[in-house]
Structure formats: structure tokens, C-alpha cells
Amino acid sequence: xxxxxxxxxxxxxxxxxxxxxxxxxxLAIGAVVLTGGAALGALPSIGALGAKLGLSAGLTSxxxxxxxxxxxxxxxxxxxxxxxxxxxxxxxxxxxxxxGIGAIGAAPAASxxxxxxxxxxxxGGAAAKAAANAASGAVSPAIAAAxxxxxxxxxxxxxxGSASPTVAALTPAGVxxxxxxxxxxxTGATASGGGLLGFLNRNPLLASGLxxxxxxxxxxxxxxxxxxxxxxxxxxxxxxxxxxxxxxDGQQASGQDASARYDGAVYGKVRYDPQxxxxxxxx
Amino acid sequence: MVQPEQxxxxxxPATDSADVSPEEQAIYDMMVREALGIIYPEDDxxxxxxxxxENLRGEFDxxxxxxxxxAEPPVQQTAQDALAVTAVILTMMVEAMLAQKGTDxxxxxxxxxxxxxxxxxxxxxxxxxxxxxxxxxxxxIALRAMDLYRMASPRVDTEALTAExxxxxxxxxxxxxxxxxxxxxxxxxxxxxx
Numbered sequence: 001x002x003x004x005x006x007x008x009x010x011x012x013x014x015x016x017x018x019x020x021x022x023x024x025x026x027l028a029i030g031a032v033v034l035t036g037g038a039a040l041g042a043l044p045s046i047g048a049l050g051a052k053l054g055l056s057a058g059l060t061s062x063x064x065x066x067x068x069x070x071x072x073x074x075x076x077x078x079x080x081x082x083x084x085x086x087x088x089x090x091x092x093x094x095x096x097x098x099x100g101i102g103a104i105g106a107a108p109a110a111s112x113x114x115x116x117x118x119x120x121x122x123x124g125g126a127a128a129k130a131a132a133n134a135a136s137g138a139v140s141p142a143i144a145a146a147x148x149x150x151x152x153x154x155x156x157x158x159x160x161g162s163a164s165p166t167v168a169a170l171t172p173a174g175v176x177x178x179x180x181x182x183x184x185x186x187t188g189a190t191a192s193g194g195g196l197l198g199f200l201n202r203n204p205l206l207a208s209g210l211x212x213x214x215x216x217x218x219x220x221x222x223x224x225x226x227x228x229x230x231x232x233x234x235x236x237x238x239x240x241x242x243x244x245x246x247x248x249d250g251q252q253a254s255g256q257d258a259s260a261r262y263d264g265a266v267y268g269k270v271r272y273d274p275q276x277x278x279x280x281x282x283x
Numbered sequence: 284m285v286q287p288e289q290x291x292x293x294x295x296p297a298t299d300s301a302d303v304s305p306e307e308q309a310i311y312d313m314m315v316r317e318a319l320g321i322i323y324p325e326d327d328x329x330x331x332x333x334x335x336x337e338n339l340r341g342e343f344d345x346x347x348x349x350x351x352x353x354a355e356p357p358v359q360q361t362a363q364d365a366l367a368v369t370a371v372i373l374t375m376m377v378e379a380m381l382a383q384k385g386t387d388x389x390x391x392x393x394x395x396x397x398x399x400x401x402x403x404x405x406x407x408x409x410x411x412x413x414x415x416x417x418x419x420x421x422x423x424i425a426l427r428a429m430d431l432y433r434m435a436s437p438r439v440d441t442e443a444l445t446a447e448x449x450x451x452x453x454x455x456x457x458x459x460x461x462x463x464x465x466x467x468x469x470x471x472x473x474x475x476x477x
Contacts, residue, residue, distance in 0.1 A: 005447045007391030009465050010302050014399055015315040018406045022398045025470030026422035030394075030429045032451060032464065037433050038444035056455035058468045065471035069426035228326070 004031045032066045307392055310381070314388060314396035315403075317377040322403060331407055338372070339408045341365035347372065350435045358431075362414035367428040370401045374428075375436055390438070397432065401425050419474065 008028045022030075055063070247253065273280045303311075322335050341360045351358050351368065358364050374397040378388050388396075405421055408414050416424070433439055454463040461468055 003390050003447075004394055004444070005450055005463060007394060008463070010391060010395065012303050012311045012392075012395045012399075013308060015312050016319070016399065016403060016406075018402045020405050020409075020416060020418065020421050021402050022425040023418065023422050023470065025464075025466035026425055027395075027398055028464040028467040029470065030398075030426055032448075032467070033426050033429045034433050034439075035444045035448035035451060037430055038439065038441045039448040055452060056458075056460065058460045058471075059451065059455035061471040062460070062464065062467050065474045066426060069423040069474070070430040 004034055007031075026069070029062055029066050029069065032062055033070050036063060036066060037070075307389065310386060310388055311392050311396050313381060313386065314377050314392065315399050317380055318373055318396075318400045318403065321373060321376065322407065331411070335369065335373075335404075335407070336411060336413075338369040339365055339404065339411075339413050343368060351431050353434050354431060362408065363416070363420060363424050363427065366401070366404050366408055366414075367424050367431055370397065370404050370424070370428045371431045371435060373404070374400055374432065378438070393438075397428065398425055401428055 008031050009024075269282055270279050271282050272278075322331055323329075324332055339362075341362075341364070343365075347368065348358060351371075358368060374393065377396075377400070378393060381388055401424055402421075405416055405424070409416065433444075451460070451463060454460050
């Protein structure tokens, strides 16, 4: 991922019309969340460190806002249990759509969904265990392996070190940051192919079926869509006369009247005799 | 209190899309529509997918939460965090679906399309009565989502992002922060940034 800073200020035309939008300056600060978080580690610590790092007052202010904004989770209003759903209607959203929802390429999505399901099934518990090990490895050994981790963190922020060599040493989060990246990279090493399957392979956590909410629903939905498409294809095949037999061009029927040839009265006068194995006159 | 949007009057006009190529816009559209297709199933576009609503209510598989185990502070059972996590998962899924079709999504396109996906989910969460977000909360959700995305996405290149952060530091030292991050400094001040 790169080019985020250069893209700040780009103005894509929105697909939908919504009431509440992310403020453009907040997106600019989002670029700091991405880049600063990657360079320095977890944001809460960074927010308090801006001034100590010798950064400009403006950037310190931005970092502080990035940190407080990205960590609101701790102070947000708690979701207490399962809120009653009044009925999920698209409301303004559908009205604001400038294009059709059905623009999605269905077949690849279906195959992607099936790939997801297949991978989740086949990898199963082993991947989950491996992923859990990777995740715990990224956390718990962080303290024990502090010297090495700090070393890696410092190498990651080498350029920043020139601005202030104390970055890594002052940033406890930097200790956790390096193993986090290492864990992601480690899973990436097993990647094969692209798309959802490749993505799942790069993320054993995903492959082990983690997306119970979104993933299973998507797979089920895509399977239902696929079944409907197959049914519609069958209906289309038999919806006209195109599937009926026709004589090749240049050939004509014998001219015998079909009604005479297959006259039911004629057939009524004969029968099959199983004793002789022949068709004989009816008695 | 003055809203951040009003404070950032010196931002470039949002309607000027001359810097966005038709190809970029097309992929952006595809990404948002893929997300819409997941949120609102094609066979029942009037209703959001129940699984998405569960996610917006903070009901995630345990392993989803493990993806963000490194989050600091940890992911909470809040409407904001639920929305941020849902947006990140959805964005990564859409990226993967497009990649499956052979469409490569540029980082900046994913950045902005992810923001619109957040807005879609905010709209949905409010429509069904899960939450009612203030403007600053919507912004915070975006910032939180970007931090979570940074931890979970396979496309994140730490070295490249670090190099970009160095550009920001240099701009700050040169007093050109507003050129690089238009409106960010004023916005931070309006939010009480130190």
C-alpha cells in the first residue's frame, strides 16, 4: 500500500447519496493514521509522543487527533445485547443509488464464495490453530523478545529516526508493531493465487471460517443466485421452438400425411404377440 | 461548536474530480457496488443482509475478533467499533472479489471507496435504529477503520507507508503541512488536538 498521501484531496464521484459523510480533512488525517501507525506503532502512544519526538506543532496536533479519533472504541457507547431491529429498509440509500445494485458480476462472485466455503472447510481447525498461534505469537512474546523487536521497529522507522532517534525507544507500541507486521507477512508467505482464495490463503484466520456473519451469508446468497440462474437457463432453453428437431437445409419431409401415418385407428387394429415376438392383427 | 466540515473551508472543492481518471472512477464504482451487493442482496434489495446487521450490532465470530487482536485499545462492543470492523471486513472482501475477477484496485481507490463503504454502513445502522452517529463520530469511525485495516489487510506495505510518513514529517518541518494534508491541521485544532 502506497501513494496514500499523494491521493489526499482526490475527489471521486460517489456512487450513493448518504446523509452523513466522512469529512474530507478527516480522510487526510486517516492518511496519517495509516502511515504514522505503520511507521510508529499503535496510535494511542504516538498521540502523546508527538511533542517529545520533536515533530512540528501542526503534525503533533494532527497525530493527537488521529490517535484520539482512531481509539474512540474505549469510550464509545456500549452495544447492550441484541438491539431490536425495526426492519432493515434501504430508505434513502436505494433512492440515492446512481446505478443498479445488480451490477455485480455474479458468476465470479459465486465462485469466490464457493472458494471461500471450500477453503474454510478444507483448512478447518488446523488453520485456526495456526492462526491463533500466529496471533498469540505476535502478542505474548513481544515483551520477552523486546530487544529484537525494538531492533526491527527501529529499522522500520529508520527514516524517522533521523528526525528523532528516540522514536523507537520512546514508543512502547513499536515493540508490538514489528511482530504484528511479521505475523501478517508470515501468513502472506503461504499465499497462492489472487482474489478471495488468495486472500484467504494469506489470512489463515479468514480461511478458518471466521466470517460467519458476512461470509456465510454471502456464500448462501450466491448459491441461491446460482441456482436461480440455472433454473432461468433451463426455462430459456425450453421457452421457444429452437430446441425442436428440424430437417437439415435442403431436405424435405416425405410428404406422407402425419395424421394418416400415425392414425390411432390403425394402431388399434394390431397388437404385439409376445409368443411369436411379432405384431399381429387384433382378433 | 463549529463542525469540522465548516472549519475546513480551505479544502479543495469536493466536486472537482479532474484528478480522478475514468479508469480509477470505474474501479471505485465497482468496489462500492460490490459492497452494496453484499449489504443488500440482489434477490431482496429492499432489506439488508441479516448477517451485516448482526455485525453492525457487534456480533462477530470470535475469529474475526482475532484478526484485530492487536488493536489498541482492543475492539469494543460499541456501535462505532462494530461499524469500523464491519467496514474493514467488507472492504477487504470486496477487494478480494474484484481481484478474483482480475481487477486490481489501486490503494487510493480502496482508500476512498472504503470511506464510502463506511458511509453506507452508517446510513444503514441509523436507518435500522442501531445507532445515531454525530459527525465527529462518523469521522472517528473512519479513523478507527483505517487503523484496523492497517493491521489486517495483506496489502499494507509498512516500509512504503513509513516512507510516506517521512514525507509528512518533512512537510511539517517545512511548514507545508497544509499543502500535503489540506485542512487536516485546522480540523485537528477544531477537534481539540494538542
